[in-house]
Amino acid sequence: MKELTIINAETPLPSLIASAGDRTAYHFLEFFTAQIRNPNTRRAYAQFLPLQIIRL
Numbered sequence: 001m002k003e004l005t006i007i008n009a010e011t012p013l014p015s016l017i018a019s020a021g022d023r024t025a026y027h028f029l030e031f032f033t034a035q036i037r038n039p040n041t042r043r044a045y046a047q048f049l050p051l052q053i054i055r056l
Helices: 015-019 022-033 039-055
Strands: none
Touching (some): 015 022
16 A cells, blocks of 8 residues: 555545634644655555544
Protein backbone atom coordinates (compact mmCIF):
# COMPACT_ATOMS: atom_id res chain seq x y z
CA MET A 1 0.00 0.00 0.00
CA LYS A 2 2.64 2.48 -1.06
CA GLU A 3 0.61 4.26 -3.72
CA LEU A 4 0.95 7.96 -4.45
CA THR A 5 -2.28 9.92 -4.49
CA ILE A 6 -2.37 13.14 -6.47
CA ILE A 7 -4.25 15.92 -4.69
CA ASN A 8 -5.58 18.79 -6.77
CA ALA A 9 -8.55 21.18 -6.77
CA GLU A 10 -10.92 18.43 -7.94
CA THR A 11 -9.93 15.94 -5.23
CA PRO A 12 -12.77 15.71 -2.70
CA LEU A 13 -11.88 16.01 0.95
CA PRO A 14 -13.12 13.44 3.46
CA SER A 15 -16.59 14.51 4.62
CA LEU A 16 -15.46 14.91 8.23
CA ILE A 17 -12.75 17.37 7.17
CA ALA A 18 -14.96 19.23 4.68
CA SER A 19 -17.73 19.69 7.25
CA ALA A 20 -15.27 21.11 9.81
CA GLY A 21 -14.71 24.27 7.76
CA ASP A 22 -12.14 26.01 5.60
CA ARG A 23 -9.48 26.34 8.27
CA THR A 24 -9.55 22.62 9.01
CA ALA A 25 -9.45 21.79 5.30
CA TYR A 26 -6.42 24.06 4.87
CA HIS A 27 -4.50 22.43 7.71
CA PHE A 28 -5.46 18.95 6.54
CA LEU A 29 -4.09 19.63 3.06
CA GLU A 30 -1.04 21.40 4.43
CA PHE A 31 -0.21 18.40 6.62
CA PHE A 32 -0.31 15.97 3.72
CA THR A 33 1.39 18.19 1.14
CA ALA A 34 4.11 19.92 3.16
CA GLN A 35 7.64 18.95 2.30
CA ILE A 36 9.24 17.11 5.19
CA ARG A 37 12.99 17.56 4.84
CA ASN A 38 14.12 15.24 7.61
CA PRO A 39 14.41 11.70 6.17
CA ASN A 40 13.79 10.11 9.58
CA THR A 41 10.52 12.02 9.99
CA ARG A 42 9.42 11.10 6.46
CA ARG A 43 10.14 7.44 7.16
CA ALA A 44 8.24 7.53 10.47
CA TYR A 45 5.19 9.17 8.85
CA ALA A 46 5.26 6.67 5.99
CA GLN A 47 5.17 3.79 8.49
CA PHE A 48 2.58 5.35 10.81
CA LEU A 49 -0.05 6.67 8.39
CA PRO A 50 -1.03 3.37 6.72
CA LEU A 51 -1.67 1.91 10.17
CA GLN A 52 -4.04 4.78 11.00
CA ILE A 53 -5.88 4.49 7.68
CA ILE A 54 -6.53 0.81 8.30
CA ARG A 55 -8.01 1.59 11.74
CA LEU A 56 -10.48 4.09 10.27
